[in-house]
């Protein structure tokens with residue numbers, strides 16, 4: 730089986746007067762269907778690494794390939810296309826557009842990709858919402874939803890284009906324990922039942938302990954990446 734993500738010596742240095750090293754010499758490989766936690770102390774570079782792996786930021790040096798494609802010589806349009814086609818993102822704060830309904834928020838990435846008709850997009854958005862227990866909230870705007878419901882809409886949006894890879898940055902960080910558990914269960918089901926690959930940045934070591942593998946960072950570098958499966 731070939732890896733979905735392959736990083737070799739990935740390094741990101743901010744060119745400040747005194748350069749800031751966010752990520753240093755990270756080499757890793759993520760296989761399809763893995764459920765992986767990225768852990769580490771505050772400021773250790775977890776988000777920075779996730780952004781590099783998600784093609785939201787560019788490494789200063791090192792190589793990255795996603796789905797067998799070398800990202801090194803891609804221009805921003807090619808990176809954007811690969812993101813839209815293969816990746817879904819969930820952040821700590823939902824970043825839903827406030828003036829759009831839940832359904833219309835989910836429709837946006839599908840419209841951008843341009844593969845489905847308007848009717849198909851609406852049907853798929855409604856089906857995604859129903860699959861996450863939100864069938865009664867299709868036409869509600871974000872302010873009419875609870876924090877946990879909003880985050881489930883954000884998960885539905887991340888799944889809009891049926892990505893192989895889901896990248897989540899503290900997806901339960903702003904939720905109470907019940908909603909956190911609900912979102913965690915959804916992510917786990919995406920891996921176990923749909924074979925998706927899910928990478929989650931988390932401070933929550935108990936949650937990380939329930940995932941397949943932990944990638945631990947200290948000062949932007951890999952510490953011990955131990956596997957339990």
Ligand SMILES: Nc1ncnc2c1ncn2[C@@H]1O[C@H](COP(=O)(O)OP(=O)(O)OP(=O)(O)O)[C@@H](O)[C@H]1O
Nearest residue numbers: 743749750751769770771772773774775776777778
């Ligand atoms: N634009 C920036 N300018 C200067 N320093 C930055 C910038 N972005 C990030 N950093 C620094 O880089 C380091 C890594 O940040 P990053 O957000 O990746 O860490 P993290 O492990 O995700 O942290 P947290 O758990 O607190 O969210 C931190 O020390 C941070 O202060």
